[in-house]
Amino acid sequence: MKGFLSNFVIPTLEGRIFTGIVAFVAVMVLLGWVAINEPARMAAFVDQHNGRSIERGAELFAANCSTCHGPNGLGIANRAPGLNNPMMFGHDYMADLNVQISAYERQIDDLDSQMGDLLGVDSGDDAREGEREALFAEIATLDRETEEGAARAVEIAERIEEINDLTDTNYTDLEVEYRDLVSQLANEDLTEEETGTIQEEINAVLQQNLPLHIAVLQEQLDPLYAQRTEQLAALEPAFIAGYLPGVSEALAADDQRLVSEIVRDNTSRLTQYSFGGDLQAYVTTTLIHGRPGSQFVWDGNQMVAWSQRAGGPLSDDKISDIVNYILNWDKGDDWTLDDLYAVAQFGKIPADGALVQSGEPVENLAGDPYNADVMAVVEALADVTGDSARGEQLYTGAQLTSTSARLGCSGCHLGGAAAPDTTTQWANINSQRLNESQFAGYTAEQYVVESILYPNAYVVDGWAAGAMPQNYAEQLTLQDIADIIAYVASYGE
Amino acid sequence: MSILPFPSFLDDVKEKGLRKAVVEGVNETVERITAGMNIQDIREAMRGDAPSRRPNPRLQPHADGFWMHMRPGYYHQDMTGVYPTFRLGWLSTYFVVFETITGLLLMFWYTPSPEIAYGNMLNILSNVPLGQFMRDMHRLGAEAMVIIVALHMMRTWITGSYKKPRQFTWFTGLLLLVITGLLSFTGYLLPWDQLALWAVTIGASMAEATPVIGEQVNLIVRGAPELGANGLLRFYLLHVLALPLFLFIFTGVHYYKVIIHGHSLPPQAENIGEDTAKRVPLDKRVYFIPDILSNEILWIAVTTLIMTVLCIWFYHAPLENHADPQVTPLGTTAPWYFLWIQGALKLGDKFFWGIFFPTAALGLLAAIPYLDVTPSRRYAHRRWMLTAAMFLVSFATVLSYMGLPEFAVATSAETEILHEITKEPAHNAVGAARTIPFDQAVPGMYTTEQLHTLEGQSTRDAVAQFEEEITTVPMYASESVFNTMVTDLGVAHLPAGQIPSRFSVVPGDAPELLAVLEELDEEIEHRASELPNAWGAMIVVPWQDNLRRIDLVISWDTVVIEAGVPQYNADGTPQYVYQIDEETGEPVLNELGEPVIHRSIATAHIYLHEDSAYFD
Known part of the structure; x- marks a missing residue:
């Protein structure tokens, strides 16, 4: 064996010490050099990561959000507001x-x-x-x-x-004095000092x-x-498309103070919505929790919760990718009028919707004079005409009841998904149920009222007891139940 | 007089004067710290002089000091060269320390929770000075440690150093190799990116094949049927607590054994059957202090320098996208040092190749000292064992190759091509389409046909001719191929309104864009048997001010493919798939009465941001 294979790589002690020190110093110098460059590297990483996050967000937006908010985020009329939208970013054209x-x-x-x-x-x-x-x-x-x-x-x-x-x-006298002073101001030969003096005089006049x-x-x-x-x-x-709602009317009425108010409150989405945080927080929180109740504003389309934290499908990293993508639509001061015109739908104020209730208390079936009594309700129904079209709306949840409740009857009953089928119910009640001894003397109407107010009083074979909510007496008024019965009965005619 | 039972420093000063008292005091302190060497002794050692007092003070630390007692006082002169140890054992030890230090530093910024682990990585990379460097060092150190420990084992095998009396040393060494592998494997999961999740999922699923208890083992390690919060916490605790504990304990045992048996000499340096490691003649002794010590420090200083240079310029620890249990990336593999098991799994039975084979292989390795009991350590006398060692290396290499996704995993040609060009950065590779600089991603619609001009034809004419063909000739049911493509892209959320109406030639100032088009073309040509008569297209669409969308399209004549292999008729022509009229169930015929070949289309797309900097 020869050379380094059989002896120290560096044969002399001083050579080893020297090389070791050089290597050590080199490591320290390199570390120092890296440390000096760290701020720039970290900043570059932030940009790069943000860019890649936006790329992923674009993909997620296309797959999950574009159906309602439009492929380019411009919104879809009466379905969902545009996010690629100067108003969203609070751009004020005036x-x-x-x-x-x-x-x-x-x-x-x-x-x-x-x-x-x-x-x-x-x-x-x-x-x-x-x-x-x-x-x-x-x-x-x-x-x-x-x-x-x-x-x-x-x-x-x-x-x-x-x-x-x-x-x-x-x-009048003061005004003459004022006009005189103002006209003096128009003189171009005035020195700065003289202008100041005149200004002071004007102020003095006005203060009087x-x-x-x-x-x-x-x-x-x-x-x-x-x-x-x-x-x-x-x-x-x-x-x-919903920009500055009500401003046309205010202009037509020449109510400039109202115009000011509308412009002030509706130029930025954050102000319009009275959101306390910044836009990023607004978008994030909306994505996480969705907009419970937005279906009342958006024609039955609800913004659901998207975060896994709130029961949605997306993990936090994906939520933040989408947020980054949405915020990337911001053009700062470069928004043009065309950008504004392109928006298909602007955000609405939740209070615009049907959620606002009239101040008058509504008589539901649980209170006087019915007290959730089946016979009392049936007797009262004799004087009420049911509207089967409204009944259908209530039944499918497309419309709210008079007590502002949304019913989900169709969810289980339509097609017999988890309860007796809507379309055959009325016929079955008449041909089968009422022939059973326990329902002797019942009318079909009475049977339905009892079934709605007390679902567990009788459960048809093959269906589970307790599946149907038991608070309809509070949710329905006499007219509501009449409409629903009319709808259900419409299948028997 | 001091009230203390021994003379105080002040007494010393009174007695000897200040200067002398201080010098002696310091000297004494140094001697205590070094457990036996005073300043003069150290000075002599560093100068390379012989020790001036007897008994040799340079042996004292080996007897009295904690750290030095783990090292022999002197080496045999034949052991000072690179051969036969290649310093691999020392380097393995160094990497244990190296990984501990870098790992401890990283722990300051890490929380083992799927909610924040990835965010911690981003924080380390974006907000911790030297954070990226520390992560790179830890990761590269881990890979290096696996390699060095494995090489250390191979060296011991080849020089026959496992023979009597060092059988148990070999066994503990093998344990350390396994622990090193497990440490590296458990660390893989911690960044909680796609690479981590899927490499570990694949690795951990091998344990599932264990008979009877497989499911339980799997459940215990992962904490749930799928890797999640519990799994991450368990892997973390294994990585930072349990496995290091075993590593330190067995490192201690291993070191102890090395000291009591001494370093085995090169096989040819001693007589057959003899073990003279502990009987070093005086003239062959090379003392640890200063020669071996300086040499060892030299080695680790240079190793650290090499690691530093690598981590600054050549290596960055991978960080892929956030882990997503819903999305399995194409071409997922176990960590490279487990690839051989993944390869073995492709040979057949999951239990036999996934559990029995690796266990048996490790068992055989552990048993080597007890199987190979011949006295000679000379190479000429150990042909069988050397052959076995070479066989092991070759076999592991072949199996590892077989573990790669390239081997025997049938993915359709178009999927592979589209993935290859659009893939997210992974394994330090990235799809070519992502590397197009933003200003070269010129919006427009381009086709590979521009690369196939007929003689005398301009690229513009070639593109125009292609455009005419696919927009006017009904090639796909009754629809033109172009319209079908538009429909398919619509499904991929590219609105028809944003697709340019005409194809264009790639502008001259976008060479990178052209390069990707060329790559697409090349890949298609390469797989022509599966994708006959194919063309590719790229559609670049502005999406946001600093964001573009790039769609890739491949269209080809469909052929029958079985298990990844295109089928041919008896006369050697490809077996095409023909269009079937949906109503009648009859093949669709063209004007000449020939059946019309079914045309397929595949698309993939990426979004490209100005700052995403994949090309850096």
Whole structure:
């Protein structure tokens, strides 16, 4: 054996020590070099991972979401809102204008409430139109002969004077002064100092009379309103898809303050929905939990929970891939009007839907005067005509009952999936059940009412007891049950 | 006078003066730490001088120190070379330490839960300085350790060092090899990516074949019928606690045995039947301190440097997509060191090849010292054992090759081609379509026919001719192939409205796009017997501002394929599948009265983001 095979690779001790030290130092230098480059590498990794996440999200979106939200995320009319949507990302096409308008409106409101504060009421209008008229009315009825009446009259006179002072609209002189100062401002030869002085004088004039100040502001606001109306016309093609709901009506009524409110509340989906977090949280939480109740807004289409955590099919990593993909539609400031027009459907406000109940209490069958009594219900039914078409809607859950409940009758009964078949039920009741001794004296109607209110009173052979919910008395009104019976009976005719 | 029962340092200072007291104090401390060598002794050792005092202080640490007592005081001169040990045992030991340190560091950022494990990986890669480097080192170290431990075993086998009295050393070594494999295997699962989940699923499913208790074993290891939260926790605890414990214990036993028996000399260096490892003549002694020690530190310093360089420039630990129990990736394999079992499984019975064969192989290995009891360690006298060793290596290599998905797994040609071109990054490979730089993924519809121009024909004309053929000639039932393709793509969620209406020639400034088209064409040609008369197409569609969708299409004349092999008629022509009229059940005939061949279409697609950087 020769060379390194039979002896140390490096024969001398100092050679080994030296090489070892060099290797060690080299490792340390390399580590340092890697460490210096780490921030850049980590940033690159974040970009890369985000890119790949978006790619996976695109695939998941196509497979799971595009059926309702459209292949390009533009939404489908009356089915699901567009996500590839400037409103979703809160893009404001009239941003500058809206800022100016709301600044003026705020200023006017401030002055108005300032006036109100001074008078101890909500606003200047309240004082001028409300309180003053009331005081005039009161003073006319006072008996000034009495001590109390006289004192009150003085009190009222003082108060009216106070109101008149503050809400004095007789400001012609001041206005002339103001216009004069404004016209001086137009002079181009003014120095900066002179401009400042004139501005101060203007402010002093305006401060002398609140109504004048408000009128001046309103005068400056009006052209902005006109400008906004013009700009809104450009957005109009999107209104039909649900953009800025109600703005057309408000414009038609020339209610500019209402327009401001609609624009403020509906330009961004987050504001419209009053969501407290950011868009990523909004999309994530919607994906995880779905939108329980969205079927009432979207024609029976419900956004179901998608996360495995909430009983859906997707794991968390997939949820975040989809979120990344959806957020990648954001164009920042580069949204164009065409992007807006392309959206097929905008988000709706849940409160728009049928969930809103009328304030009046609804008489269900559990309460007076029926108290869930079969005979009482049957007797009352004699005076009610059932609508089989509505009955079918209730039966299939396409429509809510009068108590806003959604029934699932068809789920089990239709086709006899897990309960007696809808189509043969009525015939079977008449031909078989009523011939049985225990139902002697029953009418078919009575049989059905009993079966709905007390499902376990009698269970047809071959079906399980307890499968049918037992709270229909609370869910139905007399009209509801009449409609359902009419529907079921329609198969027997 | 000190109140202590021994003289204090202050007394020393009073007696000897400050300087001397300090020097002596330090000297004494050094001597205690080194268990016997003072500063002067260390200085002499590092200079390579002979020790100046007797008894030799360089032997003292071996007698009194904990760490050095595990190493012999001197080696036989014949054992200092690379041959016969190749330092594999030392390197194996080093990797135990190396893996422990890098593993401990990684543990700071890891939680064994399917919910967050993958997120932890992303965090290590995106938010932990040197995190990627540490992960690469740990992973590469694990692979290296398996190789080195296996080589260490082969070396021992070849030099016959397992012979009496070292039979038990060999046995513990074999245990350590198995533990190393298991450690590497259990670590595989922890990143919770697709690679981890499926490699481990395949590996663990082998245990299922054990008779009687297979199902129970499987259930105990996985914690559930499928790998999930319990399985991950169990693998984690095995990986960081149970297996390392056994590893350390048996490393200790193994080391102890090496010390008491000494390193066996090269076979030719001693007489047959003799074991002179413990009787080293004075003139043949090479003392551990300083020569062997410096040599060993040199080896690990250089090994660390090599590992560092590899992990910076040449190797990154794989991280595939998040584990998804619903999606089995095409071409899944067990970890490479278990490929031989996967290959053996393709030979037949799951129990015989999956359980009995590996167990028997390990059993035979363990029994070698007790089977091969001939006294000679000389190579010339051990032809049978050397043959057996070579046979083992060859057999394992062949079996490992057979374990690859390329071997005897019948996947249809079009599926394989489409997968090959579109596959997500896995096993350090990625589908060519993903490597197209974003600016070269020019939206449009392209066909492989542009690569098959007739003589004198321009590419533009070739594409136009192809377009005419597939849009106008009804080739598929009554529908044109083009319309069928559009329908199929619609099923794959590519809206018809987004498909370009015309085919175009790949623009000249998109060479990478052209390269992928060429690869598609090449692959199709390569499988022409299964895909006769085929063409391929690529459709690039803008999807989001920084995202494009690329669809790949293959269309071919359908032939009868059985078990992956296309069937031929007696006259050597392919057995085509003909179109059948759905209503009459009769074959569809063309104007010439010939049956019309059924045309098949397969598609696959990817999305390509500007920043996904597969081409880096």
